[in-house]
Amino acid sequence: MKNLIINLCSFLLILTIVITSILTVNYLSINYTKIIDTKTEILFLGDSNMECAINDSVILKSKNLGKSAESYYYSYLKLKKILESENSINKVFLSFSPHNIYENGWFLNESNLQTGIGKYYPFMDNSDFNFVLSKKPKAVLTSLPRILSRVKDNLIRFVVRKPISYGGYIDLHRNILGEVKAKLKNDEELPFFKIPENHEISNEEIIYLKKIEQLCYKKNVNLYLINLPKRKEILNYKKYGIDNYYEYYLSNLKEIPLIDLSHIEMPDDYYGDFVHLSSKGSHCFSNFLQKNGLKSILNDFAKKTRVRKVICF
Amino acid sequence: MIFNSIDFAIFLPIVFIIYWLVNKNLKLQNIVILIASYIFYGWWDWKFLLLIIFSSTLDYTIGIALSKNKNEKIRKLLLFTSITINLGFLGFFKYYNFFLDNFVDAFSVFGSRLEVDKLNIILPVGISFYTFQTLSYSIDVYKNKLKPTNDIISFFTFVSFFPQLVAGPIERASNLLPQFYVKRIFNYNKAIDGLRQILWGLFKKVVIADNCAELANEIFNNYNDYNGITLIFGAIFFSFQIYGDFSGYSDIAIGTSRLFGFNLLQNFSYPYLSRDISEFWRKWHISLNTWFKDYLYIPLGGSKGGNFMKIRNVSIIFLVSGFWHGANWTFITWGALNALFFLPLILSGNNRNNLDIIAEDKKYPSIREVIQVIKTFIITTFAWIFFRSDNVMMAYNYINKIFSRSIFNFPNFNDKYLVLEVLTMIMLQIIIEWHGRKNNHPFEYLNEKIQTKIFRWGLYIIIAIIILTFTGNQQEFIYFQF
Numbered sequence: 001m002k003n004l005i006i007n008l009c010s011f012l013l014i015l016t017i018v019i020t021s022i023l024t025v026n027y028l029s030i031n032y033t034k035i036i037d038t039k040t041e042i043l044f045l046g047d048s049n050m051e052c053a054i055n056d057s058v059i060l061k062s063k064n065l066g067k068s069a070e071s072y073y074y075s076y077l078k079l080k081k082i083l084e085s086e087n088s089i090n091k092v093f094l095s096f097s098p099h100n101i102y103e104n105g106w107f108l109n110e111s112n113l114q115t116g117i118g119k120y121y122p123f124m125d126n127s128d129f130n131f132v133l134s135k136k137p138k139a140v141l142t143s144l145p146r147i148l149s150r151v152k153d154n155l156i157r158f159v160v161r162k163p164i165s166y167g168g169y170i171d172l173h174r175n176i177l178g179e180v181k182a183k184l185k186n187d188e189e190l191p192f193f194k195i196p197e198n199h200e201i202s203n204e205e206i207i208y209l210k211k212i213e214q215l216c217y218k219k220n221v222n223l224y225l226i227n228l229p230k231r232k233e234i235l236n237y238k239k240y241g242i243d244n245y246y247e248y249y250l251s252n253l254k255e256i257p258l259i260d261l262s263h264i265e266m267p268d269d270y271y272g273d274f275v276h277l278s279s280k281g282s283h284c285f286s287n288f289l290q291k292n293g294l295k296s297i298l299n300d301f302a303k304k305t306r307v308r309k310v311i312c313f
Numbered sequence: 314m315i316f317n318s319i320d321f322a323i324f325l326p327i328v329f330i331i332y333w334l335v336n337k338n339l340k341l342q343n344i345v346i347l348i349a350s351y352i353f354y355g356w357w358d359w360k361f362l363l364l365i366i367f368s369s370t371l372d373y374t375i376g377i378a379l380s381k382n383k384n385e386k387i388r389k390l391l392l393f394t395s396i397t398i399n400l401g402f403l404g405f406f407k408y409y410n411f412f413l414d415n416f417v418d419a420f421s422v423f424g425s426r427l428e429v430d431k432l433n434i435i436l437p438v439g440i441s442f443y444t445f446q447t448l449s450y451s452i453d454v455y456k457n458k459l460k461p462t463n464d465i466i467s468f469f470t471f472v473s474f475f476p477q478l479v480a481g482p483i484e485r486a487s488n489l490l491p492q493f494y495v496k497r498i499f500n501y502n503k504a505i506d507g508l509r510q511i512l513w514g515l516f517k518k519v520v521i522a523d524n525c526a527e528l529a530n531e532i533f534n535n536y537n538d539y540n541g542i543t544l545i546f547g548a549i550f551f552s553f554q555i556y557g558d559f560s561g562y563s564d565i566a567i568g569t570s571r572l573f574g575f576n577l578l579q580n581f582s583y584p585y586l587s588r589d590i591s592e593f594w595r596k597w598h599i600s601l602n603t604w605f606k607d608y609l610y611i612p613l614g615g616s617k618g619g620n621f622m623k624i625r626n627v628s629i630i631f632l633v634s635g636f637w638h639g640a641n642w643t644f645i646t647w648g649a650l651n652a653l654f655f656l657p658l659i660l661s662g663n664n665r666n667n668l669d670i671i672a673e674d675k676k677y678p679s680i681r682e683v684i685q686v687i688k689t690f691i692i693t694t695f696a697w698i699f700f701r702s703d704n705v706m707m708a709y710n711y712i713n714k715i716f717s718r719s720i721f722n723f724p725n726f727n728d729k730y731l732v733l734e735v736l737t738m739i740m741l742q743i744i745i746e747w748h749g750r751k752n753n754h755p756f757e758y759l760n761e762k763i764q765t766k767i768f769r770w771g772l773y774i775i776i777a778i779i780i781l782t783f784t785g786n787q788q789e790f791i792y793f794q795f
Binding site for chain 2: 001003004007011014015018019022142144145148149151152156
């Protein structure tokens with residue numbers, strides 16, 4: 001019995017050492033890899049709104065790292081990693097919509113959390129790690145398989161020379177506006193977008209939004225919150241909570257500039273659904289931003305204009 | 314509590330330590346196992362405990378009553394009571410809604426629609442397994458093949474023994490019960506081999522079964538979106554899913570039992586290396602098939618008598634076996650198909666070929682053996698399509714789509730990387746099992762073959778890391794639903 005316990009403990013110890021070595025090698029290799037080009041000056045971060053709206057090949061010296069259902073926690077980790085080594089970034093646009101600040105489950109969903117830890121643990125410092133540990137200790141402590149799975153994926157990517165993706169523009173070929181209009185009318189669940197169940201503010205999202213603000217301030221980077229184009233049907237839908245969102249912004253976050261382009265009117269086929277621009281829509285929108293050089297947007301912001309009409313040919 | 318969970322990883326060492334701390338006292342050893350088994354089973358739902366305790370009490374009492382009564386009529390009545398009540402519970406929990414639905418459908422043929430309330434019945438986990446286990450006790454005591462026990466703790470522990478309670482192997486009272494009468498002495502080699510078997514079981518369950526399940530589920534649930542060749546892969550993935558899932562569980566169960574000094578029956582013996590369907594059925598779910606053979610097939614007359622008797626008995630066994638798996642016509646069809654594959658062999662007297670181990674004295678199989686193995690795999694996989702499908706119509710449509718022109722197209726998988734990974738792991742499993750085919754489990758062979766400890770441990774560490782890495786979407790053990 002004593003021999004069994006000794007051998008078992010020895011085996012587990014060796015296994016732990018091997019796994020720790022694997023994670024360390026992965027950690028170092030990720031940390032020594034650049035996420036973006038050194039010539040990038042404008043960074044777009046956030047969720048699928050951003051992912052589908054901004055075609056960064058159209059906007060000069062920009063990079064879109066938006067990712068579907070991305071919590072501000074991960075946006076912060078990415079930004080922190082990028083600003084550590086890139087001095088060229090001078091503007092960060094972060095998608096900021098009602099569903100970003102209400103309880104959306106993006107951070108606290110256990111499966112998402114474990115996947116996120118697997119991908120982003122090399123970017124975490126002690127405070128970031130302790131934050132997730134305090135919120136979901138069981139999920140964190142059982143995330144080893146997800147981390148190892150991510151390491152395996154990274155190894156495969158290394159072999160096939162495919163870079164790790166931290167988000168990016170998606171050329172969305174979706175056209176379900178008719179379908180979602182009908183579903184919204186019947187108060188049904190919408191595909192590809194979850195309307196917040198309540199308007200309870202997510203503490204976790206706000207904490208990390210503020211951390212993004214502090215980080216940008218520290219690194220002398222201008223941060224802009226951006227409410228990207230959405231259909232009026234969802235903006236006028238009570239459950240979406242646009243009024244509470246403006247109220248919260250004005251009471252708690254107004255020191256961070258908000259560029260509200262949500263009310264831009266575009267043709268129906270520019271939208272994939274209520275909140276995501278289609279390929280045509282994102283091309284038009286991105287060209288609009290590029291043509292106007294973003295400057296006038298920021299000037300208009302200074303005038304606090306909320307509604308603009310955009311016509312694209 | 315499932316085997317590949319944190320809960321079980323904490324539960325097992327605690328029970329193991331307490332069990333061996335009290336090993337000087339036989340009664341305490343059995344009590345520890347009994348309590349641990351009830352905790353394990355009650356983890357799903359404490360209400361399930363009521364049924365298993367009732368079933369244990371019933372057959373314990375009947376066993377004693379059988380030993381005290383010499384009157385044949387009374388003994389038959391006692392046996393009949395045991396069988397009726399045990400199968401009655403099984404029938405109610407498992408088949409009530411199935412029979413109700415079919416009764417309603419049959420009635421609708423006459424143009425009437427019966428309005429009936431279906432009961433929301435939760436199937437107690439493992440009921441199919443422990444019911445057969447206790448029945449084997451009653452039947453063997455009745456036939457005087459086994460002395461009934463007065464030791465209530467031993468009997469209750471035999472019925473509820475946690476490693477094999479919820480998904481087998483279905484133990485015979487004559488094999489497992491006597492092991493509770495003697496003190497278990499710790500045996501290092503047995504325990505360490507048990508750990509190796511657990512490791513191999515986890516590999517089959519976590520790496521093979523769970524990942525094949527992801528692919529098989531995607532393909533079967535959306536079979537209209539895939540071409541014929543992809544559907545073939547879907548069926549192959551399901552074949553490996555069910556094998557990895559079930560035999561993996563059995564390996565973990567047997568390995569765990571060995572940690573506590575118990576020997577359970579082997580439940581799988583590399584069935585996908587079978588050269589004909591008869592060999593396959595000697596190697597697949599051995600505990601269930603031998604149970605049906607001993608308690609149903611042989612009493613019916615077995616293979617004695619004319620062709621009609623052989624056809625009747627074989628058909629009954631396979632249909633009942635199909636029905637045991639679940640309340641759906643797909644399982645019955647699966648059973649019927651296997652009966653159809655088996656019958657030519659038994660009618661021609663070729664069902665006892667291939668009793669040896671494939672390529673026993675050789676390193677590699679012959680071309681003939683390879684063809685035989687592939688043929689057997691094809692027909693069993695064909696039958697698995699019915700097993701996996703939601704209904705018979707879906708299975709028919711699935712097969713129809715396979716045999717369309719699209720069978721010549723290139724596979725159109727959604728996740729090609731996952732397919733490549735899974736196929737690589739399946740190849741690894743086949744290679745390891747091929748080399749270990751003469752042993753109870755392949756790591757037994759590796760332990761004999763690799764003399765240097767550092768290389769052996771290196772291999773086990775690699776397997777452990779693969780298990781951790783490929784812990785994908787955790788899937789429930791398929792056989793829990795039976």
